[in-house]
Amino acid sequence: MQIVPFDSALATAFADLNRAWIEQLFTLEPADLKVLSNPQASIIDAGGQILFALDGGIPVGTVAAILTAPRRYELAKMAVATSHQGQGVGFTLGEAVIEWARSQEAESIFLLTNSSLAGAIRLYRRLGFVHRPLPGHTEYARADVYMEIIFPLV
Numbered sequence: 709m710q711i712v713p714f715d716s717a718l719a720t721a722f723a724d725l726n727r728a729w730i731e732q733l734f735t736l737e738p739a740d741l742k743v744l745s746n747p748q749a750s751i752i753d754a755g756g757q758i759l760f761a762l763d764g765g766i767p768v769g770t771v772a773a774i775l776t777a778p779r780r781y782e783l784a785k786m787a788v789a790t791s792h793q794g795q796g797v798g799f800t801l802g803e804a805v806i807e808w809a810r811s812q813e814a815e816s817i818f819l820l821t822n823s824s825l826a827g828a829i830r831l832y833r834r835l836g837f838v839h840r841p842l843p844g845h846t847e848y849a850r851a852d853v854y855m856e857i858i859f860p861l862v
Contacts, residue, residue: 709768709797711804714747714758721767722747722758725787734822739847743772743785750774756781759804761788761797768792771801773809773817781809783819786828798828802835806857816858820851829853 714722723744730736736744743750751758751772761769769788773781783805788797809817819837821828837855846854 709800710762711800712760712762714752714760716748718758718760718767718770719747721760722770722772722785725767725770725789726785728789729787733824734850737848737850743774747772757805757808758785759801759808761792761801763792769797769801771805773805779813779815781812781814781817783817798831799834802831806835810859814859816856818854818856820846820848821853821855822850823852829855 712718726740726744727736730740747758751774755775756773758770758772760767769786769792771786772784774784776782783802786798786801788801806817818840819832820842821832823829832855836857838857840854840856842852842854
């Protein structure tokens with residue numbers, strides 16, 4: 709398994725991996741479509757990063773760090789192909805994106821998820837995220853869980 713940063717050749721894989729799980733469990737929302745249709749402009753050019761897990765050169769997982777404010781990122785669009793779930797790909801991607809945010813001198817990284825995704829919430833806890841009150845407004849109707857890591861000052 710290899711973790712690599714975004715390359716325009718992987719933009720379709722980013723969209724496909726995420727569409728698969730979102731459409732299976734929820735409905736694609738405008739905020740999903742914005743980042744999936746043009747990840748270069750909406751994430752990379754805006755100061756964020758997208759990482760991919762490759763197995764034999766094939767993208768099998770992805771995660772994004774979206775810059776939402778100076779030194780503050782959202783962990784978003786984490787997806788792992790069903791063929792590779794349960795093999796630690798999500799944890800490896802999570803660790804990599806947290807390390808990337810730290811390398812950018814982030815003060816914090818947060819995520820929004822849904823309480824029905826118990827496995828994902830367990831993964832986020834293992835990565836060090838803690839539950840916080842849900843903000844009054846989010847871009848996602850499905851979001852009912854807010855978690856965050858605040859990095860220690862160095």
